[in-house]
Amino acid sequence: MFLEYLLTITLGLLSFPLLYRLWRGPTTSDRLLALELIGALGVLMLVALSVVAGRPIYLDLAVLLTLFSFLGTLIVARYLERGLL
């Protein structure tokens, strides 16, 4: 359980340097890429926190966050490609 706590903190620290790319990406695609990676790290943090708290009910949130982050990436990519939704 202590190991998962350390894992959560390390994943959170890893997502801080991505904020630089989100703030000062030269193009919109850079920002979208950084946001996608922050979302993936957040899903892993949710799963690790459900191990720490011992509550498997939190896992539903992680599954939904995975699916909706993928959906958002696809929609914004389609908007960048064709200029319409």
Added chain:
Amino acid sequence: MKVLDILVFLLYLGGLFFNLAAVVGILRLPDVYCRLHSSSKNTTLGSTMIATGLALRFFEAGQIPAALKVFLIAILILIIAPIGSHALARAAYQNGAPLSELTVCDQYLESLTNQDLAGVPKRATTSKQG
């Protein structure tokens, strides 16, 4: 029991290493496409490793449905991350994201026909011929 703990620790360590490599690549590489190259592969492998380790931890505690749910998350990441990166790279190219000056060849531009080329905007940095 003890072997499973060591396996989980190794999975966490490998996953953190690959995620760290993805973050360093996103910060350091010169180009959108290079950053996508760095992030998609490393994130796919690293996140799948960490999710597998967490599923083994639930399996060790005897909570089988939760372990299956975390395995579902691992398989979803394994399928979803390459598809998202592919769509993002194609969108970046069609949107006119500039190539790096170090680019040697652009095979996607060579594969396009004249009809496709009408929609692609001019790039800020053109690639060298050859």
